[in-house]
Amino acid sequence: MLKSFRIGGIHPKENKLSAGMAIQPISVPAQVVIPLSQHIGAPCQPVVKKGDKVKVGTLIGKSVGFVSAQIHSSVSGTVLKIDKAMDASGYKRDAVFIKVEEDEWEEQIDRSGQLISDCSLTPKEILEKIAAAGIVGMGGATFPTHVKLTPPPGMKAEVLIINGVECEPYLTSDHQLMMEKSEEILVGITLVMKALNVQRAIIGIENNKKDAVALFTKKVKAFPGIEVQALKVQYPQGGEKQLIDALTGRQVASGALPISVGAVVQNVGTLFAIYEAVQKNKPLVERVVTVTGKEVERPCNLRTRIGTPLTTLIDAAGGLPESTGKVISGGPMMGKALASVDVPVTKGTSGILVVPTLEAKRKAMKDCIRCGKCVQVCPMGLNPTLLMNLTEYEVWDRAEKNAITDCIECGSCSYTCPADRPLLDYIRLGKSKVNGIIRARKN
Amino acid sequence: MSVILTAVATLGAIGAGSAGILYLVSQKFKVEEDPRIQEVQDALPAANCGGCGFPGCAAFAAACVKADSLEGLNCPVGGQVTMERVAEILGQTASKTAKKIAVVRCSGTCEERPRLNLYDGASKCSIAAALYGGDTGCSFGCLGLGDCEESCTFDAIHINPLTLLPEVVEDKCTACGACVRACPKDIIELRKQGPKSRRIYVSCVNKDKGAVAKKACNVACIGCGKCQQVCPFDAITIENNLAYIDDDKCRLCRKCVVVCPTHSILELHFPPRKETPPAAKEEEATTTA
Numbered sequence: 001m002l003k004s005f006r007i008g009g010i011h012p013k014e015n016k017l018s019a020g021m022a023i024q025p026i027s028v029p030a031q032v033v034i035p036l037s038q039h040i041g042a043p044c045q046p047v048v049k050k051g052d053k054v055k056v057g058t059l060i061g062k063s064v065g066f067v068s069a070q071i072h073s074s075v076s077g078t079v080l081k082i083d084k085a086m087d088a089s090g091y092k093r094d095a096v097f098i099k100v101e102e103d104e105w106e107e108q109i110d111r112s113g114q115l116i117s118d119c120s121l122t123p124k125e126i127l128e129k130i131a132a133a134g135i136v137g138m139g140g141a142t143f144p145t146h147v148k149l150t151p152p153p154g155m156k157a158e159v160l161i162i163n164g165v166e167c168e169p170y171l172t173s174d175h176q177l178m179m180e181k182s183e184e185i186l187v188g189i190t191l192v193m194k195a196l197n198v199q200r201a202i203i204g205i206e207n208n209k210k211d212a213v214a215l216f217t218k219k220v221k222a223f224p225g226i227e228v229q230a231l232k233v234q235y236p237q238g239g240e241k242q243l244i245d246a247l248t249g250r251q252v253a254s255g256a257l258p259i260s261v262g263a264v265v266q267n268v269g270t271l272f273a274i275y276e277a278v279q280k281n282k283p284l285v286e287r288v289v290t291v292t293g294k295e296v297e298r299p300c301n302l303r304t305r306i307g308t309p310l311t312t313l314i315d316a317a318g319g320l321p322e323s324t325g326k327v328i329s330g331g332p333m334m335g336k337a338l339a340s341v342d343v344p345v346t347k348g349t350s351g352i353l354v355v356p357t358l359e360a361k362r363k364a365m366k367d368c369i370r371c372g373k374c375v376q377v378c379p380m381g382l383n384p385t386l387l388m389n390l391t392e393y394e395v396w397d398r399a400e401k402n403a404i405t406d407c408i409e410c411g412s413c414s415y416t417c418p419a420d421r422p423l424l425d426y427i428r429l430g431k432s433k434v435n436g437i438i439r440a441r442k443n
Numbered sequence: 444m445s446v447i448l449t450a451v452a453t454l455g456a457i458g459a460g461s462a463g464i465l466y467l468v469s470q471k472f473k474v475e476e477d478p479r480i481q482e483v484q485d486a487l488p489a490a491n492c493g494g495c496g497f498p499g500c501a502a503f504a505a506a507c508v509k510a511d512s513l514e515g516l517n518c519p520v521g522g523q524v525t526m527e528r529v530a531e532i533l534g535q536t537a538s539k540t541a542k543k544i545a546v547v548r549c550s551g552t553c554e555e556r557p558r559l560n561l562y563d564g565a566s567k568c569s570i571a572a573a574l575y576g577g578d579t580g581c582s583f584g585c586l587g588l589g590d591c592e593e594s595c596t597f598d599a600i601h602i603n604p605l606t607l608l609p610e611v612v613e614d615k616c617t618a619c620g621a622c623v624r625a626c627p628k629d630i631i632e633l634r635k636q637g638p639k640s641r642r643i644y645v646s647c648v649n650k651d652k653g654a655v656a657k658k659a660c661n662v663a664c665i666g667c668g669k670c671q672q673v674c675p676f677d678a679i680t681i682e683n684n685l686a687y688i689d690d691d692k693c694r695l696c697r698k699c700v701v702v703c704p705t706h707s708i709l710e711l712h713f714p715p716r717k718e719t720p721p722a723a724k725e726e727e728a729t730t731t732a
Contacts, residue, residue: 084651084655086576086582090575090576091575091576092582092651336574337574339575339576339577340559340560361563362563365565422564422565422570425565425567425570426567426570428570429567429569429570429573432573
């Protein structure tokens with residue numbers, strides 16, 4: 001019996017159409033738009049101006065405040081302007097426009113494919129390199145990694161959890177990265193273990209990726225302290241608290257951080273980026289993006305520069321099919337429908353999903369029949385239908401008491417609702433209101 | 444017979460005794476309340492809308508009685524008349540407040556502001572606004588899903604199904620501010636109603652650069668500054684590519700309305716302008732030609 005998390009969860013159709021497609025580099029576009037806010041936290045301050053020459057890896061956005069991540073140029077060329085540009089958030093925000101000329105990289109970046117497994121840096125130096133490279137959580141949440149690897153005072157990490165779950169349907173970028181860059185990821189794990197001073201790491205991989213489980217089981221033998229654990233396929237196993245529960249049996253209390261049970265969770269994509277940053281001096285300027293969809297001609301996994309327009313990626317997969325009803329940035333469960341495909345790839349873009357019109361339409365909301373399915377599937381043990389009603393009637397104190405802020409926005413409730421109620425939409429609204437009230441109370 | 448008498452006597456005695464206890468207790472634990480609070484509350488409209496900034500009419504009444512002066516206290520629903528009555532009860536003078544009214548600062552109708560995508564999520568502005576900028580090229584304008592309509596307890600604001608913009612019913616609007624709070628885009632503003640309901644305002648909140656704003660919407664303010672130049676009373680400020688008319692300074696001369704190239708400044712309830720006679724117009728045309 002394979003392990004999994006204990007409460008809730010669903011099993012949507014996997015539809016991993018692009019599984020096994022080798023990661024292909026996509027040619028550098030003529031112009032990139034690099035948003036200055038690609039992470040959770042304060043937006044960056046631009047440090048370049050119109051007319052400046054930049055190379056791949058040149059710092060263009062300096063982080064302000066602790067929870068923030070540096071932004072580097074992903075191409076070489078001339079800065080055209082710093083202006084507002086629409087990004088996947090659906091709003092116009094500050095971004096740096098760069099006209100691409102040649103492909104010159106900063107000198108310190110090691111571009112060879114050679115594996116470097118030895119590292120003589122101290123934990124502090126590793127963290128500094130991670131911060132300087134602007135690495136954020138690549139699973140989609142884009143939380144600055146150096147912040148996550150700095151436990152709050154008095155807390156100590158005991159185990160590093162590696163998220164190789166990729167529980168979102170359709171997405172295969174992490175899977176393919178694990179297959180192609182397994183050794184780099186394992187070196188990345190040793191680096192993070194050193195930075196955190198932990199002796200144990202567990203890689204969690206869902207059992208629909210049997211090849212990755214087998215590969216890592218074989219490879220970890222050379223790395224002491226690292227284990228591999230196959231997991232039962234269950235959404236949302238990639239959620240931090242769910243993954244910790246599945247792998248260690250420890251449960252993170254409501255409102256607490258994973259570090260409270262001694263765990264730190266990192267995504268495999270992030271670990272690969274950490275490897276490149278620490279061993280190869282390469283800042284986060286590229287990422288793997290899955291372009292997929294039932295009607296897409298060639299579902300694929302692409303290695304692309306940050307700032308490349310989504311249209312370029314979609315064209316590489318055979319263009320937008322005529323039947324397109326919706327384009328989603330991310331996976332179908334937690335991804336976000338885009339108002340326009342004219343937005344750039346950012347650090348958190350894990351996939352582009354093209355949904356045909358027939359599947360894209362949301363059904364009209366009907367009355368709640370009190371079946372309790374949403375309560376059954378909620379992985380956080382919440383009561384989604386109650387939280388939706390409390391939000392609708394703006395009963396914020398009760399919403400807070402019913403732990404609305406614990407919601408991880410996985411969408412299992414909306415997915416399962418037979419009355420097609422937009423449970424998550426309301427809960428997300430309520431959560432942001434309640435969080436605002438809590439913040440106001442603290443100040 | 445005696446059974447009935449005994450019963451009546453016993454119950455009567457218990458009743459009288461209990462009444463006595465209740466009376467004594469109510470005297471002993473009496474809550475001293477200023478009788479004027481009730482009087483003031485009776486003078487208020489009892490709408491409990493929260494427009495005054497207090498949780499309801501009772502709380503507002505208590506605040507009025509407690510305050511040393513009525514400065515800054517205003518019931519937007521009852522208006523000047525109510526506040527004068529309250530002042531009379533309390534033996535104070537009511538502060539003069541101009542009657543205000545809700546104003547929708549977006550004119551992006553379906554013709555003026557083409558839709559670029561389709562939203563079919565939960566039908567609530569605050570949810571849509573958290574997801575993206577809106578179904579048009581303007582990420583500041585009205586989403587048209589009716590959070591304002593839902594918030595109004597006076598049935599004074601409605602979404603026009605043709606334009607998908609809210610419209611204020613002037614005789615019903617009490618300027619309680621519920622719609623202002625409900626709008627996630629900060630489009631609705633409380634402005635002075637003005638003499639004979641005449642008022643002038645910039646009907647746009649788009650802070651994009653002129654060219655971008657104009658591309659998204661034909662009637663967007665492009666921040667050109669013509670209105671600011673022509674205003675004789677310094678009532679217009681331009682910030683972030685957006686003009687704003689200060690209704691304390693505006694004297695309703697309507698010069699700005701004429702010069703606005705995108706017609707984003709609106710005038711309400713003014714008599715029609717004197718038109719230049721057609722003959723003169725023709726003459727002008729021939730001379731310029």
